[in-house]
Amino acid sequence: ETGVTQTPRHLVMGMTNKKSLKCEQHLGHNAMYWYKQSAKKPLELMFVYNFKEQTENNSVPSRFSPECPNSSHLFLHLHTLQPEDSALYLCASSREGPSTDTQYFGPGTRLTVL
Amino acid sequence: GDSVTQMEGPVTLSEEAFLTINCTYTATGYPSLFWYVQYPGEGLQLLLKATKADDKGSNKGFEATYRKETTSFHLEKGSVQVSDSAVYFCALRGNQGGKLIFGQGTELSVKP
Secondary structure (H helix, E strand, O other), X not given: OOOEEEEOOEEEEOOOOEEEEEEEEOOOOOEEEEEEEXXXXXXXXXXXXXXXXXXXXXXXXXXXXXXXXXXXXXXXEEEOOOHHHOEEEEEEEEOOOOOXXXXXXXXXXXXXXX | OOEEEEOOOOEEEEOOOOEEEOXXXXXXXXXXXXXXXXXXXXXXXXXXXXXXXXXXXXXXXXXXXXXXXXXXXXXXEOOOOHHHOEEEEEEEEOOOOOOEEEOOOEEEXXXX
């Protein structure tokens, strides 16, 4: 238990569906991250939020839309996804921004797009 | 840009065998280096880290030494256990905005 929870743990959706992934951290951290983990590939950083402000967007397609209403919660809204978006989506948090601290990861949401 | 390369998996060992997972990196300046571990069904956890050349990170019997001359950070353990079965990720934090850059992961399977 790292103090970072993610729901749902598994999600199957069609290409026309709209769904959201949720991440919550109970560590009092100020920075939160979304990563995509695909088989046999390095983790890909998608978004970074620091003090609720988005500080990084790594050229992620607009069908992925993040939301950070406060420092404890992070969402990833999904719409009109493609089968190649199937992956494990990991949320992480750190006390300060990415250059200063260890990141703590949640267990991930396994997403399958049909 | 900065990058990390790990040895291909899966690596299969018998219990009590010696483990080495190779990791090399490319980076400008002086990155910090990390090993993360992902147990089945869980997220990544920091295993150990080293922030400058010749530093040795260690935790739970695992060790890795920051070798700037060979740009390497190989993970070692003298005697693995079945419970060490997991995916191991090497990572660096360099000068590109300070974000973590991961290798592709190496799966380790330890048999009784």
